[in-house]
Amino acid sequence: MTKNCHNDYKMKFSVDEEYPDLSKHNNHMAKVLTKEIYGKLRGKSTPSGFTLDDVIQTGVDNPGHPFIMTVGCVAGDEESYEVFKDLLDPIISDRHGGYKPTDKHKTDLNFENLKGGDDLDPNYVLSSRVRTGRSIKGFTLPPHNSRGERRGIEKLSIEALSSLDGEFKGKYYPLNGMTDAEQEQLIADHFLFDKPVSPLLTCSGMARDWPDGRGIWHNDNKTFLVWVNEEDHLRVISMQKGGNMKEVFRRFCVGLQKIEEIFKKHNHGFMWNEHLGYILTCPSNLGTGLRGGVHVKLPKLSTHPKFEEILTRLRLQKRGTGGVDTASVGGVFDISNADRLGSSEVEQVQLVVDGVKLMVEMEKKLEKGESIDGMIPAQK
Amino acid sequence: MSEKVENICHAMAQLTLREWSAEDEFPDLSQHSNLMAKHLTTDMYSRLRERVTPTGFTLDRVIQPGVDNPGHPFIMTVGCVAGDEETYEVFKELLDPVIEDRHGGYKPSDKHKTDLNPDNLKGGDDLDPNYVLSSRVRTGRSIRGFCLPPHCSRGERRMVEKLSNEALDSLTGDLKGKYYALKNMTDAEQQQLIDDHFLFDKPVSPLLLASGMARDWPDARGIWHNDNKTFLVWVNEEDHLRVISMQKGGNMKEVFNRFCTGLTKIESLFKEKGHEFMWNEHLGYVLTCPSNLGTGLRAGVHMKLPNMSKHAKFEEVLKRLRLQKRGTGGVDTAAVGGVFDISNADRLGFSEVELVQMVVDGVKLLTEMEKRLEKGQSIDDLIPAQK
Numbered sequence: 171m172t173k174n175c176h177n178d179y180k181m182k183f184s185v186d187e188e189y190p191d192l193s194k195h196n197n198h199m200a201k202v203l204t205k206e207i208y209g210k211l212r213g214k215s216t217p218s219g220f221t222l223d224d225v226i227q228t229g230v231d232n233p234g235h236p237f238i239m240t241v242g243c244v245a246g247d248e249e250s251y252e253v254f255k256d257l258l259d260p261i262i263s264d265r266h267g268g269y270k271p272t273d274k275h276k277t278d279l280n281f282e283n284l285k286g287g288d289d290l291d292p293n294y295v296l297s298s299r300v301r302t303g304r305s306i307k308g309f310t311l312p313p314h315n316s317r318g319e320r321r322g323i324e325k326l327s328i329e330a331l332s333s334l335d336g337e338f339k340g341k342y343y344p345l346n347g348m349t350d351a352e353q354e355q356l357i358a359d360h361f362l363f364d365k366p367v368s369p370l371l372t373c374s375g376m377a378r379d380w381p382d383g384r385g386i387w388h389n390d391n392k393t394f395l396v397w398v399n400e401e402d403h404l405r406v407i408s409m410q411k412g413g414n415m416k417e418v419f420r421r422f423c424v425g426l427q428k429i430e431e432i433f434k435k436h437n438h439g440f441m442w443n444e445h446l447g448y449i450l451t452c453p454s455n456l457g458t459g460l461r462g463g464v465h466v467k468l469p470k471l472s473t474h475p476k477f478e479e480i481l482t483r484l485r486l487q488k489r490g491t492g493g494v495d496t497a498s499v500g501g502v503f504d505i506s507n508a509d510r511l512g513s514s515e516v517e518q519v520q521l522v523v524d525g526v527k528l529m530v531e532m533e534k535k536l537e538k539g540e541s542i543d544g545m546i547p548a549q550k
Numbered sequence: 551m552s553e554k555v556e557n558i559c560h561a562m563a564q565l566t567l568r569e570w571s572a573e574d575e576f577p578d579l580s581q582h583s584n585l586m587a588k589h590l591t592t593d594m595y596s597r598l599r600e601r602v603t604p605t606g607f608t609l610d611r612v613i614q615p616g617v618d619n620p621g622h623p624f625i626m627t628v629g630c631v632a633g634d635e636e637t638y639e640v641f642k643e644l645l646d647p648v649i650e651d652r653h654g655g656y657k658p659s660d661k662h663k664t665d666l667n668p669d670n671l672k673g674g675d676d677l678d679p680n681y682v683l684s685s686r687v688r689t690g691r692s693i694r695g696f697c698l699p700p701h702c703s704r705g706e707r708r709m710v711e712k713l714s715n716e717a718l719d720s721l722t723g724d725l726k727g728k729y730y731a732l733k734n735m736t737d738a739e740q741q742q743l744i745d746d747h748f749l750f751d752k753p754v755s756p757l758l759l760a761s762g763m764a765r766d767w768p769d770a771r772g773i774w775h776n777d778n779k780t781f782l783v784w785v786n787e788e789d790h791l792r793v794i795s796m797q798k799g800g801n802m803k804e805v806f807n808r809f810c811t812g813l814t815k816i817e818s819l820f821k822e823k824g825h826e827f828m829w830n831e832h833l834g835y836v837l838t839c840p841s842n843l844g845t846g847l848r849a850g851v852h853m854k855l856p857n858m859s860k861h862a863k864f865e866e867v868l869k870r871l872r873l874q875k876r877g878t879g880g881v882d883t884a885a886v887g888g889v890f891d892i893s894n895a896d897r898l899g900f901s902e903v904e905l906v907q908m909v910v911d912g913v914k915l916l917t918e919m920e921k922r923l924e925k926g927q928s929i930d931d932l933i934p935a936q937k
Contacts, residue, residue, distance in 0.1 A: 176606025176701070183705030190704060191733065191769050223703070230766050316610070317577060318570030346578065372759070379617050382578050 174219040177212075185209040190230045197242030198261045198453075199229035207256050216253045218310045220246030224375075225254055231373040241265060241454050244374045246314030248307065248441045248449050262446075262453055266511040275447035275457050278514035281416070281423040287523035290413025294530045295464045296502065299409035300422045300519065302459040303402035303450045305441040306433060311451045312376035312401060320383035320399050327398045330432040331387045338425055340389035342398075345381035361386055363400050376401060376451070393418075394425050402450050402459075404429075413464065415526075419519050447511060456511045462519040463506025464526055465491055470536035471529055472501060476546060480532075483549045484525035485509055505529070521550060572596030575610075577617045584629030585840075586616035589647040603640050607633030607701050611762075612641055618760040628652060628841050631761045633701030635694065635828045635836050649833075649840055653898040662834035662844050665901035668803070668810040674910035677800025681917045682853045683889065686796035687809045687906065689846040690789035690837045692828040693820065698838045699763035699788060704770070707786050711770040714785050717819035718774045725812050727776035729785075732768035748773055750787050763788060763838065780805075781812050789837050789846075791816075800851065802913075806906050834898060844898025849906045851913055852878055856888030857923035858916055863933060867919070870936045871912035872896055892916065908937060 180188060189208050192200040203226065211222045229242020243261065245251055251258055259271045290298070305311060306326065309319050328342050343352055356362035365380045366372055388395040397405040406429070408422035433439055441449035447457040471477055472488075481488060489504040490497040498504075505526060507518040532542045576595050579587040590613065598609045616629020630648060632638055638645055646658045677685070692698060693713065696706045715729050730739055743749035752767045753759060774783040784792040793816070795809035817827055828836035834844040858864055859875075868875060876891040877884040885891075892913060894905040919929045 174606065175602065175604075179605045180703045180705065183703065183709075187705035187708060188703060190766065227765060231764075316570060316575055318574035321574060322570070373765075377618075378614060378760075379577065 174215040174221055177215055177219075177221045177223075180223075181213060185212070188212065190226065192230070195229070195233040195242075197229045197232070197234040197240045198264055199226050199242030199257070200234070201264065202260045203257060211254055211256060214253050216247050216249040218247045218249070218314065220250055220253075220310070220314050222254060222257070224314065225250060225257070227375075228370055228373040232370050240370060241452055243453065244313045244376075244451050245311055245449070245453070247310040248305070250311075251446060251449065251453075258453060262456065262511070265454055266457070267509065269512050271445070273512065274444050275511055276514045277442070277447055277458070278516040279423045279427060280516065281420040283516040284416060284419055284519055284523065286527075287416035287419065287519070288414050290415060290464065290523070290526055291530050292412045294468075294533060295413035295466045295526065297409065297411050297465045298413060298415045298418045299407065299464070300415075300418055300460065300462040301405060301407040302422075302426070302461070302515075303448070303455055304404040304406060304426075304430075304459070305449050305451070306403045306438050307441050308438050309403065312399065312403070313374040313451060317379050317382055320379070323403050324383045324385065324398050326433065326436060326438060327387070327396070327404060329436075330429050331396060333432055334389070334425070334428060337391060337421065338389050338394055338428065340387055340394070342385055342387040344385035346384070356386060359388075359392055361388055361392075361395055363397055366401070371401060374451075394421055396429075401452070402455070413526075415462070415464065415519065415523050419462070423515070454510065458510055458513070458515045458518055460510065460515050460518050461506045462522045463489075463504050464522070465502055466505055466526060466530065467500075467502050468505075468529060468533050469501030471533045471542075472498070472503060474532075474536065474542070476542075480529070480546060481505075483547050484528070485521050485550045486525045572599060575599065577613065579617070582616070582620040582629075584616045584619070584621040584627045585648045585651055586613050586629030586644070587621070588651065590644055594643055598641055598643060601640050603634050603636040605634045605636070605697050605701065607637055607640075607697070609641060609644075611700065612637060612644070614762075615757055615760040619757050627757060628839055630840065631700045631763075631838050632698055632836070632840070634697045635692070637698075638833060638836060638840075645840060649843065649898070652841055653844070654896065656899050658832070660899065661831050662898055663901045664829070664834055664845070665903040666810045666814055667903065668807040670903040671803060671806055671906055671910065673914075674803035674806065674906070675801050677802060677851065677910070677913055678917050679799045681855075681920060682800035682851045682913060684796065684798050684852045685800060685802045685805045686794065686851070687802075687805055687847065687849040688792060688794040689809075689813070689848070689902075690835070690842055691791040691793060691813075691817075691846070692836055692838070693790050694826050694828045696790065698790070699786065700761040700838060704766050707766070707770040710790050711772065711785050713820065713823065713825060714774070714783070714791060716823065717816050718783060720819055721776070721812070721815060724778060724808065725776050725781055725815065727774055727781070729772055729774040731770075731772040733771070743773060746775075746779055748775055748779075748782055750784055753788070758788060761838075781808055783816075788839070789842070800913075802849070802851070802906065802910050806849070810902070842897055844896075845900070845902045845905060846897060847902050847905055848893050848897075849909045850876075850891050850893025851909070852889055852891055853913060853916070854888055855890050855892075855916060855920050858920045858929075859885065859888060859890060861919075861923065861929070863929075867916070867933060868892075868912075870934050871915065872908050872937045873912045 189205050215221050225243045234240050263269050366377050384399045393410050395407040408418045448459050450459050485508050486505055487508040491502050491504055507522050535542050572595050576592050602608050612630050621627050650656055753764050771786045780797045782794040795805045835846050837846050872895050873892055874895040878889050894909050922929050
């Protein structure tokens with residue numbers, strides 16, 4: 171057990187003296203963290219030395235927004251979710267629709283279980299994309315890992331990815347040492363990720379040592395992409411233009427499973443358990459870690475008074491086409507699943523496929539000046 | 551550093567070392583240009599990674615700002631910070647060369663002298679107010695027994711604030727004043743402090759953020775100033791305390807008098823409560839950034855030098871006078887309207903009186919030069935020797 175002597179030193183101060191001032195805060199952590207819980211957990215440390223103060227720092231430093239509820243805490247390793255469960259279980263429950271500490275999560279990456287999804291109307295659906303994250307067992311997570319670990323993850327990832335062939339054959343571009351030409355191409359392809367600027371991320375410590383150990387891998391066809399050592403060890407993305415979500419999901423599942431096999435051979439499978447599914451840095455991404463979505467033209471539906479209600483009932487969320495926290499442009503929206511934990515990958519992508527199909531039908535009706543009242547769905 | 555502390559450091563470090571080698575962990579400093587990158591070798595890294603201070607500050611924490619901020623080809627940043635007083639001892643193998651490089655060849659065996667007796671300053675009450683618009687002296691102080699801003703916990707930071715308030719509340723006369731905590735400042739108070747150029751805000755510089763000193767903002771941060779608005783203390787910004795004496799015009803002597811009197815009074819108030827400032831005879835006052843060791847003092851003026859600043863020998867003159875220029879927004883800003891911030895370049899190896907003397911004498915000379923150039927006369931005979 172690693173001893174965190176800084177944490178021991180802090181125990182000299184009372185709970186009252188150390189407890190954060192959360193009076194102006196509006197995030198999940200602030201909602202849940204009482205003095206009692208703080209007092210109970212502050213003396214603990216995970217085996218790799220991650221402490222309660224480390225978990226909550228990002229939420230202390232970022233009070234949040236009156237309308238957006240951020241999570242306000244991160245995991246530093248797989249054990250964080252166990253050692254700090256008294257804090258994280260209620261947060262998980264709040265964030266993931268009442269998910270209980272005794273609930274079991276199901277993983278289903280069998281793309282054949284998806285019904286339809288190959289015929290979303292390309293006149294409306296401009297592109298389709300599925301992303302998730304994966305953490306490599308035996309390593310600590312981005313808020314906490316050392317340069318040695320991060321480089322170890324990068325090395326393993328490169329080995330795994332370079333052994334892929336066929337439609338997955340591709341190349342790795344480390345952020346450090348990218349040529350200007352490569353960088354411009356990656357930006358033009360919308361693949362490049364940059365050093366995080368959001369204080370939500372930087373306050374957790376995940377941007378340390380940038381850009382050491384970070385990079386982007388993609389296949390030659392530019393339809394399968396992996397980010398290494400950004401907010402999670404791996405972010406895996408399958409995407410293409412048009413509305414063939416079935417194909418995107420097939421490639422996603424096949425690619426992910428191939429990668430997982432290779433990591434397992436090295437005795438470093440992905441972090442997963444039957445309660446939380448895939449373990450990721452942010453509690454909001456537990457379960458499937460999956461966001462499946464489309465860019466879709468909904469100029470009429472988006473101005474309909476029931477738009478938000480329809481999305482809620484379909485268990486979908488909207489974002490602008492720049493991603494989270496951006497505005498939509500020209501009536502084009504990013505529509506994706508709202509859930510992550512408590513339903514499987516297939517189920518979540520099914521919701522997107524079915525929901526988008528319905529919304530496109532609604533859009534067409536509204537174009538013709540017809541009512542959509544008869545089409546409003548029940549709560550899924 | 552006692553043997554007992556050495557043993558603790560070693561034992562703690564052994565417990566926290568993981569299975570990665572020094573080579574696996576050594577930062578990539580190939581694009582870097584800062585003092586930490588200049589001096590940190592792989593051998594040094596492998597030795598120092600096995601040590602940790604009694605409060606748990608590690609080598610990786612010391613160097614993190616320098617790893618995250620490669621630096622600038624023309625500005626040499628320090629690239630490392632202290633987390634507590636012991637950092638300078640436990641990691642001396644790295645910090646001594648950094649200190650030597652930054653502070654003009656200051657050796658590990660050198661002694662620093664402290665002189666806060668304002669009577670020892672000669673002149674300084676007559677800098678020409680037609681040229682010298684304002685005068686200011688600042689320094690920092692750390693309270694012994696507490697971790698420094700990159701490392702301190704909320705409990706420690708609040709205690710530093712509490713102790714500082716107690717000390718400052720008991721100041722009287724010209725120094726009597728009030729504390730404004732950042733977190734419950736009213737809009738009116740905030741506006742006034744901005745207008746007075748007193749308010750400090752959450753740091754945005756990545757150099758500071760990477761060290762961890764902005765955690766929990768604005769908890770336990772605040773500004774104290776006297777009723778006359780000539781003496782100001784920042785609590786828990788980059789250092790535990792930053793102490794500033796300032797006023798309009800060229801009476802640096804009065805500014806320095808108040809500075810010394812106030813500082814000495816605050817120090818004795820802390821001592822009454824059983825707390826002292828971090829100080830030792832080698833490094834003088836111990837502060838978060840190695841660049842501020844010694845006196846931690848920057849004394850300067852805002853002065854009009856529209857002609858002098860365009861003279862071919864301006865930089866050379868400043869260098870010889872051991873002065874530096876900044877824009878009137880402070881470090882890394884540009885001069886506006888020919889008005890420059892002129893201050894001492896040194897911190898360590900000279901006393902407070904010596905540094906302020908250099909500013910006083912240097913500014914007097916620069917004013918003479920400016921007047922000559924206004925009249926179209928040469929300044930060649932005025933160029934000083936290297937101080």
